[in-house]
Each structure stands twice: as structure tokens, then as C-alpha cells.
Amino acid sequence: MQELKLPETLKRNVHEFVENLKELYRDDLISIALYGSAASGEFIETHSNVNLLIILKNTNLPTLELSRKLVNKRSNRRIEPLFLSHEYLLNSGDVFPIEFLDMKENHTCLYGQDVLKEIKIDPKNLRFQCEQELKSKLILLKQQYLKINPKDRTALANLLFRNLTSALHILRNLVRLKGKRPSYKKEDVLKEVSLEFGVGSGAFFKILHAKKNSAALKAGDFKTLLAELTLELDKITEIVDKL
Structure with a gap:
């Protein structure tokens, strides 16, 4: 995983979060990307959260349920995960162009395929x-x-x-x-x-x-x-x- 410009404690928490996701989802996990202030250089230690985009093959509720304990773990309270399917990401650029362009221009791929590079916005x-x-x-x-x-x-x-x-x-x-x-x-x-x-x-x-x-x-x-x-x-x- 790439070196993150975050406080050491948060850096360790993110690393553990990513490793746990890999164990939970295995082949169903396509990508994990850091976006938002933690990727753009605008991160403020006192109150910024760490935004993670997690791309899975499927995001039905039973699949998401697997990560419930991880997401709600006290040490992960400043990690904000966004779970999307690959198909949803590629087909929603027309609805959320601002949000996806922000992610595309300011992100760091932490695991797997860099899917944000694939997004095209009209x-x-x-x-x-x-x-x-x-x-x-x-x-x-x-x-x-x-x-x-x-x-x-x-x-x-x-x-x-x-x-x-x-x-x-x-x-x-x-x-x-x-x-x-x-x-x-x-x-x-x-x-x-x-x-x-x-x-x-x-x-x-x-x-x-x-x-x-x-x-x-x-x-x-x-x-x-x-x-x-x-x-x-x-x-x-x-x-x-x-x-």
C-alpha cells in the first residue's frame, strides 16, 4: 500500500482497515481508493475524516453485512467507507459528475484496480x-x-x-x-x-x-x-x- 500523508495512528488504522477488507471480501473486492481531503492534501488532523471508496462485485445487503463490525469498530470511527459496485460506478457519471470528478482527480489507489481512471464525464x-x-x-x-x-x-x-x-x-x-x-x-x-x-x-x-x-x-x-x-x-x- 502507498505511503499515506496522515497522522501515524490514522495511517495504521487505514492500513488495518484495508487488510481486513481484503480478508473479508477476497475475490469480490475489486478496488480500494483513498479520496477527499486525505488524498488532496487538505486533511486537517483535528476534524477531517478519511474517505475510502470500496468497489465490490456486488453491494447487496448480505454482502455489506460482512463489514458491519469492521465499519463500526471504535478505532475506525474517522474512516468513512463508500461501498459501490463496479457497474454502479461506471454507469453513474451522468448523475454524479461533480462527485466522481473530484474522486478521479484527487485519489490514491490503495488496493486492486484503479477504477476511478475509467470514469468518463460528459x-x-x-x-x-x-x-x-x-x-x-x-x-x-x-x-x-x-x-x-x-x-x-x-x-x-x-x-x-x-x-x-x-x-x-x-x-x-x-x-x-x-x-x-x-x-x-x-x-x-x-x-x-x-x-x-x-x-x-x-x-x-x-x-x-x-x-x-x-x-x-x-x-x-x-x-x-x-x-x-x-x-x-x-x-x-x-x-x-x-x-
């Missing part, structure tokens, strides 16, 4: 998912905003930063629509989106800065930033709608 499906998620996000953000006490700075901050994180995830994929591989670092993604689509990224940078200095902000500051975020997302949605 840019039309990627554009559709980006538009759908942007519009859904805007609707939900506005609904949630109205339900929050305007003086509750904690609730406002949570709404702001939660939507920033998910928006950045979509923005990374907008860069892919231009035929380019996006950066993983947040600041670089914002610069790339600004360059490729001609939109300002000032509001996003303000929110990133606020996240690092949130203790100094009042409820009114978070309301202002939420308004700016909503305006920027509206502009970006209009651009994507015309692509």
Missing part, C-alpha cells in the same frame, strides 16, 4: 449539475436566512460559512467546464473562477477572511456578508445558465 452533465446545485443552494439559503433570528450571530455565522464551503465545491467544477483542472486551495479556486468567468471574487475573499477572524464580527457583519454572497451566487448562476 461536460453537459457537469454543467447541468452545477446549475442545479447553484439554484438549489440559493433557494435554500434564502429560506434558512428568513428563519434565523437576525440577532443570532452564531446561527448567521454557521449559515454563512456552511454555504461558502458548498459554494466553493461548485465553483471548482465551473473551472472544469472551461476544460481546466481546478486547484484545491480555496483562494486559487476563486482566482480561477474570476479569470475564467469574468466575475468578481471580492465577496468570497471577505468571507474567507471572516472565517479566520469570526470572533471579532457582529450579527450585522454576518448579515452583510450573507447579502454579498447571495448576490455573487446569483450572478454566477446567470452565467452558468447561458453556457
Whole structure:
């Protein structure tokens, strides 16, 4: 297994997890891949989980039941396994282009066949998912905003930063629509989106800065930033709608 850039304890846990899966599933196990922050270099020791994609010949419930004890073992609580069949993976790129492209571009094959290399994504499906998620996000953000006490700075901050994180995830994929591989670092993604689509990224940078200095902000500051975020997302949605 390849050397992982993880804390030693987690590294040992992942190694044992992989070895146990090999013993449990034997010939039914096709591949195990590390993806997410642990593969991209964005792993944060204090709260990031380790995402593992596990490809089996079959993922019916009796098959999954074999790994129940392993998955729920206390030492594996920070390991998040995703069990898929090979067929499901290859046939679902049209439905989950964002998720599978993220995996494809940032993964490490730990065992077996590197199946993520086989995934092919139609840019039309990627554009559709980006538009759908942007519009859904805007609707939900506005609904949630109205339900929050305007003086509750904690609730406002949570709404702001939660939507920033998910928006950045979509923005990374907008860069892919231009035929380019996006950066993983947040600041670089914002610069790339600004360059490729001609939109300002000032509001996003303000929110990133606020996240690092949130203790100094009042409820009114978070309301202002939420308004700016909503305006920027509206502009970006209009651009994507015309692509």
C-alpha cells in the first residue's frame, strides 16, 4: 500500500482497515481508493475524516453485512467507507459528475484496480449539475436566512460559512467546464473562477477572511456578508445558465 500523508495512528488504522477488507471480501473486492481531503492534501488532523471508496462485485445487503463490525469498530470511527459496485460506478457519471470528478482527480489507489481512471464525464452533465446545485443552494439559503433570528450571530455565522464551503465545491467544477483542472486551495479556486468567468471574487475573499477572524464580527457583519454572497451566487448562476 502507498505511503499515506496522515497522522501515524490514522495511517495504521487505514492500513488495518484495508487488510481486513481484503480478508473479508477476497475475490469480490475489486478496488480500494483513498479520496477527499486525505488524498488532496487538505486533511486537517483535528476534524477531517478519511474517505475510502470500496468497489465490490456486488453491494447487496448480505454482502455489506460482512463489514458491519469492521465499519463500526471504535478505532475506525474517522474512516468513512463508500461501498459501490463496479457497474454502479461506471454507469453513474451522468448523475454524479461533480462527485466522481473530484474522486478521479484527487485519489490514491490503495488496493486492486484503479477504477476511478475509467470514469468518463460528459461536460453537459457537469454543467447541468452545477446549475442545479447553484439554484438549489440559493433557494435554500434564502429560506434558512428568513428563519434565523437576525440577532443570532452564531446561527448567521454557521449559515454563512456552511454555504461558502458548498459554494466553493461548485465553483471548482465551473473551472472544469472551461476544460481546466481546478486547484484545491480555496483562494486559487476563486482566482480561477474570476479569470475564467469574468466575475468578481471580492465577496468570497471577505468571507474567507471572516472565517479566520469570526470572533471579532457582529450579527450585522454576518448579515452583510450573507447579502454579498447571495448576490455573487446569483450572478454566477446567470452565467452558468447561458453556457
